[in-house]
Amino acid sequence: MAPEQGYLILQLHAHLPYVRHPEFEGFLEESWFFEAVTECYLPLLDAFDRLERDGVDFHVSMSITPPLCEMLCDGHLRDRYLRHLRGIVRLAELETHRTAADPEMNKTARFYQELFQRLRFLYEEQYGADLVGQFRRLQDHGLLEIVTCGATHGFLPLMDHPSAARAQIRVARANYEKHFHRPPRGIWLPECAYSPGLDEMLRDEGIEFFFSDAHGILYGEPRPKFGIFAPVRTPAGVSIFGRDMESGKQVWSAREGYPGDPVYREFYRDLGYDGDYEYIRPFLNGDGIRKDTGIKYHRVTGDVALGKKQLYDHDAANELVAHHAGNFMHNRQAQARHLYGVMRQKPVIVSPYDAELFGHWWFEGPKFLEMLLRKLHHDQNEIQTITPSAYLALSTPIQTITPSASSWGDKGYFEVWLNGSNDWIYKHLHEAERRMSQLAQLHVNGLRARAAAQAARELVLAQSSDWAFIMTMATMSSYAVKRTLEHIHHFNTLYQQILTDHVDVGYLEDLESHNSIFPEIDAAVYR
Amino acid sequence: MSPKGKDNKPKAKRKPDAPAKKTTTTNKPVKETTAKRKAPARKRKAVASIEATLPVVSEQPVAVDLTPAAEPGPPPVPEPNAPPLPTGYGHDRIALLVRDPNCLFAYWDLTGDAFGGLVSARGEDFVNRCSWALRVHNHTQGAHHFQPVGVETGSWYLEVVPSTTYSVDIGLVAPDGAFLSVASSKQVSTPRDSISDRIDEEWTVSEAQFEKMFDLSGGNTTMGASESISSVGLQRMRERVALQLKEAISSRRK
Numbered sequence: 120m121a122p123e124q125g126y127l128i129l130q131l132h133a134h135l136p137y138v139r140h141p142e143f144e145g146f147l148e149e150s151w152f153f154e155a156v157t158e159c160y161l162p163l164l165d166a167f168d169r170l171e172r173d174g175v176d177f178h179v180s181m182s183i184t185p186p187l188c189e190m191l192c193d194g195h196l197r198d199r200y201l202r203h204l205r206g207i208v209r210l211a212e213l214e215t216h217r218t219a220a221d222p223e224m225n226k227t228a229r230f231y232q233e234l235f236q237r238l239r240f241l242y243e244e245q246y247g248a249d250l251v252g253q254f255r256r257l258q259d260h261g262l263l264e265i266v267t268c269g270a271t272h273g274f275l276p277l278m279d280h281p282s283a284a285r286a287q288i289r290v291a292r293a294n295y296e297k298h299f300h301r302p303p304r305g306i307w308l309p310e311c312a313y314s315p316g317l318d319e320m321l322r323d324e325g326i327e328f329f330f331s332d333a334h335g336i337l338y339g340e341p342r343p344k345f346g347i348f349a350p351v352r353t354p355a356g357v358s359i360f361g362r363d364m365e366s367g368k369q370v371w372s373a374r375e376g377y378p379g380d381p382v383y384r385e386f387y388r389d390l391g392y393d394g395d396y397e398y399i400r401p402f403l404n405g406d407g408i409r410k411d412t413g414i415k416y417h418r419v420t421g422d423v424a425l426g427k428k429q430l431y432d433h434d435a436a437n438e439l440v441a442h443h444a445g446n447f448m449h450n451r452q453a454q455a456r457h458l459y460g461v462m463r464q465k466p467v468i469v470s471p472y473d474a475e476l477f478g479h480w481w482f483e484g485p486k487f488l489e490m491l492l493r494k495l496h497h498d499q500n501e502i503q504t505i506t507p508s509a510y511l512a513l514s515t516p517i518q519t520i521t522p523s524a525s526s527w528g529d530k531g532y533f534e535v536w537l538n539g540s541n542d543w544i545y546k547h548l549h550e551a552e553r554r555m556s557q558l559a560q561l562h563v564n565g566l567r568a569r570a571a572a573q574a575a576r577e578l579v580l581a582q583s584s585d586w587a588f589i590m591t592m593a594t595m596s597s598y599a600v601k602r603t604l605e606h607i608h609h610f611n612t613l614y615q616q617i618l619t620d621h622v623d624v625g626y627l628e629d630l631e632s633h634n635s636i637f638p639e640i641d642a643a644v645y646r
Numbered sequence: 647m648s649p650k651g652k653d654n655k656p657k658a659k660r661k662p663d664a665p666a667k668k669t670t671t672t673n674k675p676v677k678e679t680t681a682k683r684k685a686p687a688r689k690r691k692a693v694a695s696i697e698a699t700l701p702v703v704s705e706q707p708v709a710v711d712l713t714p715a716a717e718p719g720p721p722p723v724p725e726p727n728a729p730p731l732p733t734g735y736g737h738d739r740i741a742l743l744v745r746d747p748n749c750l751f752a753y754w755d756l757t758g759d760a761f762g763g764l765v766s767a768r769g770e771d772f773v774n775r776c777s778w779a780l781r782v783h784n785h786t787q788g789a790h791h792f793q794p795v796g797v798e799t800g801s802w803y804l805e806v807v808p809s810t811t812y813s814v815d816i817g818l819v820a821p822d823g824a825f826l827s828v829a830s831s832k833q834v835s836t837p838r839d840s841i842s843d844r845i846d847e848e849w850t851v852s853e854a855q856f857e858k859m860f861d862l863s864g865g866n867t868t869m870g871a872s873e874s875i876s877s878v879g880l881q882r883m884r885e886r887v888a889l890q891l892k893e894a895i896s897s898r899r900k
Contacts, residue, residue, distance in 0.1 A: 179852055276744070277743055279741060297891045314744070314837075315835070333863055333865065334839075334865070336863075337841065337860060337863055337865045338837070338838045338839065338840060338841060338842065339842065340838070340842035340844050340886055341844035341845055341846040341849070342841060342842050342845055342846065342851060343858055343859075344846070344849040344850075344851040344856070344859070345859060346859035346860055346862060346863030346865070347863040347864075348859070348862070348863065361863070363863075363864070364864035364867070365862075365864060448793075458862060461855075461858055461859065462859075463863065495671050518846060518848075518849045519846075520846075523837045523838045523839075524744065524837035525837070530746065531746075532744075532745065532746035532747065532837065533743075533744065533746060534745050534749075535747050537743060537751055538745075542751055542753070542801060543750075543801075545732075545741070545743065545753060546741070546753050546755060546800075547731060547732070549741060550732075550735045550755075600728065601728040603728075604728040604729055604731065605728060605729060607731065608729035608730075608731075611732060624820065
């Protein structure tokens with residue numbers, strides 16, 4: 120049954136840069152990945168499973184980037200993650216004893232014990248450590264639509280050689296087919312960054328739609344009749360869904376958004392920093408440096424110092440989540456009703472979020488999504504969730520416009536990835552692009568072909584927009600700088616070895632085992 | 647809507663935090679050993695850490711509001727040695743990148759033969775009397791202007807106007823005003839930053855109706871409003887920074 124007023128596309132962008140460091144036990148950056156699995160990907164899957172089991176008809180669009188898929192399927196990371204997960208289960212158990220004298224804290228400790236036991240059961244037993252397989256199943260059941268992204272989240276508008284952006288899309292497409300057993304229909308452009316010409320490239324690679332920030336469409340030519348509330352189509356025939364700011368802000372704005380409510384869990388107070396060092400030591404990495412454990416006893420409370428935060432009550436947070444889900448639904452209904460009145464056509468409201476917001480940054484986020492999807496299904500018929508492909512299949516006429524360059528970064532263009540803190544990278548990345556294209560034209564075989572494939576891996580890893588982003592945002596960007604330098608260095612070394620036909624097998628094998636993303640990659644994607 | 651009434655004459659813009667004095671001491675393009683680069687202050691920070699092949703950040707963490715209650719920490723443990731960058735790639739090249747509707751970024755690598763060729767052809771005395779500049783072509787208006795640059799800076803930010811096609815050459819300006827190009831960039835176009843005047847005949851929309859849709863689409867509240875346009879990624883980064891700060895602090899505590 121069609122909704123009375125309009126459609127809602129929830130688009131969750133799940134991405135982490137490729138952080139795999141077999142050389143060290145307990146590498147800090149690997150814990151980004153572990154935290155995201157525990158706090159976001161597992162709880163999201165658990166929520167989607169429950170919804171499906173309860174017969175809730177819901178539709179969510181998700182981009183799961185190739186590096187994330189590769190990490191989720193990587194044997195080394197799976198083993199380490201399982202060890203990590205068992206560790207926090209053990210810690211949560213210890214916590215139920217340690218807090219026995221304090222009923223309030225003990226309630227939360229028991230809540231964590233139950234939560235982590237469940238997550239361990241899901242990961243190890245129910246899902247057999249195969250989270251990508253679970254997302255694939257949900258897509259096969261028609262509940263999720265998974266779209267692809269750039270191979271390594273490379274910032275496409277700032278690439279120079281045409282083969283470089285094309286290779287990012289080709290590698291992503293092949294990797295998507297490997298993980299999801301079908302070709303992708305849509306793409307979340309890395310950082311939502313578009314520049315003219317990308318649409319033709321997407322069309323050539325069989326991509327039917329992408330997402331754009333609002334001004335990319337609003338400043339399009341000719342004027343988009345329905346603003347961002349109907350997809351538009353580029354002259355190359357690729358459809359674009361524009362990002363709605365209103366629904367976005369409600370969720371993620373630090374000031375006005377739901378996650379900042381005093382009742383929700385405080386992110387920055389963690390047992391890893393608060394606990395007695397000797398007690399917490401066995402649960403830290405090999406370096407013994409304090410870090411987050413995921414056991415957090417405090418709530419946002421308000422604008423007070425971390426030391427003044429009050430204790431968290433997950434029952435109260437659960438009640439508030441239900442309230443916020445209802446509020447979000449009512450706001451979308453009102454928005455759709457109003458838009459329908461103006462447009463005389465059912466609007467589509469596109470709300471993209473970083474997936475990691477739900478659970479990692481906003482602990483109660485997965486519960487919020489679950490409640491929202493339940494309410495939308497049971498309580499009303501004004502709006503309906505839909506996937507982009509399903510919307511396009513409705514065959515509503517679509518206006519053709521030439522969109523404007525844009526991104527979802529600060530100020531709306533490319534400055535976050537091109538400024539005084541990171542502009543030095545482009546000279547080297549661009550040269551590597553040219554050299555990679557040259558290597559692809561050589562049609563080498565044997566060991567040199569293996570080296571050329573590894574050179575392609577090093578190049579795409581160097582291109583991750585995450586590094587430039589971290590350089591802009593962080594006072595301490597040494598990891599991002601180091602990753603950039605290392606991949607460029609490895610690329611240039613391999614390039615010389617291939618040209619001179621002196622491939623150092625030991626060096627190559629070492630790189631192949633460390634930077635092992637995309638085993639399927641072939642330098643031919645740069646032709 | 648016109649392109650926000652910006653003056654149509656492109657001007658050169660100094661890089662952020664650029665030192666006021668940018669005189670070139672030699673006309674020879676420096677083989678780009680990073681140690682000799684006179685990059686503007688902000689850039690120099692990044693480059694300095696690279697050239698030392700030890701990306702240590704010596705600044706104190708600033709985002710103290712995110713940290714647990716504790717005094718600011720010492721610099722974090724530096725990363726193990728990172729490999730150095732190539733100083734140049736042995737060719738003469740200038741690239742032009744779009745940053746936003748009002749700003750382009752040009753960088754160059756002049757480690758090829760072009761400069762040497764000029765010196766042999768025209769003599770060292772002649773070359774020493776020349777100065778380096780970017781010739782900025784505005785292909786939309788069919789105009790160009792010159793922007794003096796210190797060749798050793800390796801890059802420059804140019805202030806430009808939206809919806810316009812540009813290219814640049816880097817080269818020498820001779821005493822008689824003649825421009826001797828050493829390298830030329832490809833053409834790039836700045837994005838539009840305003841509503842198009844064109845209305846689709848099949849999709850006619852009145853001015854009032856479009857204004858309404860534009861407003862409902864967030865056009866009047868979001869464009870250029872950094873808080874609302876910035877991504878959740880910023881939040882994510884804040885938390886990662888906080889994590890590293892915590893780490894620095896706790897390593898001291900333990």
